[in-house]
Amino acid sequence: MSGNYSRIVLASRPRGAVTPDNFRMESVPVPELREGEVLVRNRYLSLDPYMRGRMSASKSYAASQALDETMIGATAGEVVDSRHPRFAPGDAVTGMLGWAEMGVADGxxxxxxxxASAPLSAYLGVLGMPGVTAWYGLNQIILPKPGDTVVVSAASGAVGGVVGQLARLNGCRAVGIAGGPEKCAYVVDELGFDACVDYKLGKVAEDLAVATPDGIDGLFENVGGEVFDAALARMNAFGRIALCGMISGYGGKPVPINNIGSVLVNRLSMRGFIITEHMEVWPQALEELADLVASGQLKYRETIAEGLAAAPEAFIGLLQGRNFGKQLVRMA
Structure with a gap:
């Protein structure tokens, strides 16, 4: 297949907050396929907080994003050409083809x-990595029991929203933490959480105490900083913490934790996790999540930016909490 397609590369590493100048759009030729390869036209690009860490040269759980190469990211699209026996033109697929209109992948x-059973975009959210992340952190780390109080930070996001709904289905009291009255109303009224604390009101510790009168048994942490500190102060003895993200510190400035003594005093179990290191659970998680979506028991919301060129600003907005639910970019 001849012609060109557009991609966005990492042009420079951020010093502090991410800016549009850290990215560059390029036009590159469509490559010739080799045996075993598949050419995909991307229809949706997933934007996720982990990308900020990959933009740094600092040591982390995965290699840094290379400069002048296609920015990393999960995609959903359809096969346009294939030299792999398991894939044919027209197949709907997901992969890690990055910030690009097209891409070539090993099958x-x-x-x-x-x-046909769910929108293509859902496979980058509730039926993809964010959904499995929520499922794993709740079921494998928090280990919810009926009657537990489970608190979820970034509760209106792609991961947090699923965590709270799954906790409720397990008979738990679900309490969210989110930014702004609109997001908190969505968390309670649409997702079915029992309560939601608006951290933007500036009194997260006081409001969380009111929302968790019996303390916290399970915490799914996505934010860190003041929000994490407030939850640590409310943990019950032998509580469990799934440490998924620390987005408050993704701007490059360390965020202190003042209530870490609660881990000792309350004999807490706290575990960080990277969901791509647990591929063995994906089939079970995806099957359960698909059944819940199909039955209407699991709801989700998407924020969609139009066109690849919109990806940098949409990503910056994600880091600043401007998105609502799963942040995606739709390509023509």
Whole structure:
């Protein structure tokens, strides 16, 4: 297949907050396929907080994003050409083809999805990595029991929203923490959480104490900083913490934790996790999540930016909490 496609590369590493100048859009030729490869036209790009860490040269759980190469990211689209026996033109697939209109992948790193049973975009959110992240952190680390109080920070986001709904389905009291009255109303009224604390009111510790009169048994932490500190102060003895993200510190400035003594005093279990290191649970998690979406028991919301060129500003908005639910970029 001849012609060119657009991609966005990392042009420079951020010094503090991410800016549009850290990215560059390029036009590159469509490559010729080799045996075993698949050419995909991307329809949706997933934007996720982990990308900020990959933009840094600092040591982390994965290699840094290379400069002048396609920015990392999960994608959903359809096969346009294939030299792999398991894939044919027209197949709907997800993969890690990055911030680009098209991409070539080894067939081993593509997943066929059923775009007839759920929208293609859902396979980057509730039926993809964010959904499995929520499922794993809740079921494998927090280990919810009926009657537990489970608190979820960034509760209106792609991961947090699923955590709270799954906790409720397990018979738990679900309490969210989110930014602004609109997001808190969505968390309670649409997702079914029992309560939501608006951290933007500036009294998260006081409001969380009111929302968790019996303390906190399970904490799914996405934010860190003041929000994490407030939850640590409310933890019950032998509580469990799934440490998924620390987005408050993704601007490059360390965020202190003042109530870390609660881990000792309350004999807490706290575990960080990276969901791509637990691929063995994905089939079970995705099957359960798909059944819940199909039955209407699991709801989700998306924020969609239009066109690849909108990706940098949409990503910056994600880091600043401007998105609502799963942040995606839709490409023509």
């Amino acid at each position: 081993a790193h593509l997943r066929k999805v059923d775009a």
